[in-house]
Amino acid sequence: MDRIRLVGGNALNGEIPISGAKNAALPLMIASLLSDEPLVLVNVPRLADVKQLERILENHGVDIAVHGRRRGDADMGGQRITFTASDIVDTTAPYELVSTMRASFWVIGPLLAREGHAKVSLPGGCAIGTRPVDFYLEGLRELGAEIEIDNGYVVARAPGGRLRGANVRFPKVSVGATHVVMMAATLAQGTTVIENAAREPEVGDLAECLVAMGARITGIGTERLVIEGVEKLGGAVHEVLPDRIETGTYAMAAAMTGGDVLLRNARPGLLQAALDVIGHAGIAVEPEAGGIRIRRGEGPIRPVDVETEPFPGFPTDLQAQFMALMTRSDGVSVIKETIFENRFMHVAELARFGANIHVDGQLARVTGVPELRGAQVMATDLRASVSLVIAGLAARGETIVNRIYHLDRGFERLEDKLSRCGAVIERIAG
């Protein structure tokens, strides 16, 4: 398994290009199942999760064409990929594929809406929690689906071959459940209202793409979505929005090491809560024409208390990265994780750098220390793995991060992007 080796102490200076968002690309790719016409996605990031989802979509009969580079393409720019689901040849998503990439469970919505039936493996839990899918199934039942669980699979059928519009209210904000019910509702008979819908930018990005394909959706960006079902959807060309989690991650890396970094193509409005917190920690956050500039002056990193919340609150996907930053603050920061029940796996690994963190249920109390020391550490999940890289960038001496396949799921060419800004970081194949 590949590892990453870092030697800490260098400030980051220069420019980091922000890639297309993993959490936007995945639902957008799945939306291609809703139409028999080509869906062209622009700025698709080169990530392990994207490659895995391509394999899953091909299993359903989707033709996938990756366009070659074009003269003038931006350095480290995203891919242009055409997805064409002319004919869905298989409405089963098998365990061996779904278990490797949780979001592939989301194919259940488009398959049910377009074909009237679907058999999709339950995704199972993962490091950060049990992550059930009860809201998804309740929402699809409201749309008229008959659903049973058989041998670890969700077997769903739309009576008469078509779902019907309904009022769906989620008991708790769920990004995935909002994606799935919204996609299913686009082809349902009648109108669907989704209350307590997720407002994450990736949900809005998917909705805009669906509208471009001919869907009728209003309330985009709000917690109340209204979808008027149509008979058929067409093709579209849609650009994947920049990754707000990657943006926040590199902002915290620059804050941690010192230096002056322009996050190219970043959009402040996608992560304003996180940028505000970084500003309260004493770091200069300056929107510019080409992105966001992060400048850590001579001052200390100030402690800030944070509670993770659904958008527009502080995102849970930046919690581990922020904790790494707070390990070097000049005080005490209390971090509350309210979204997932087990998202402090990085605490034990950060402690190996000499960090002082005490966990009590949903709360982590981080007392800043004057110095971190390099260590051998192990990645446990996607965002935890990058929090270890952030710590290693500022630690004295050498750090080895093991099991970085977690990183490759959601961070495109991380070591290239960081080494171009002065970090001593390399991938060790093995």
Ligand SMILES: CC(=O)N[C@H]1[C@@H](OP(=O)(O)OP(=O)(O)OC[C@H]2O[C@@H](n3ccc(=O)[nH]c3=O)[C@H](O)[C@@H]2O)O[C@H](CO)[C@@H](O)[C@@H]1O
């Ligand atoms: C591919 C993708 O976009 N992943 C994101 C998506 O995951 P995902 O869509 O899986 O996360 P959800 O928003 O659904 O989860 C939020 C909370 O609701 C719970 N829940 C969810 C569904 C359900 O049926 N029952 C239930 O209890 C979950 O266990 C969790 O505690 O949103 C999360 C929260 O912003 C992010 O951390 C993930 O990066």
Ligand SMILES: C=C(OP(=O)(O)O)C(=O)O
């Ligand atoms: C939890 C994450 O992704 P996923 O839902 O794909 O596990 C993440 O992107 O931080």
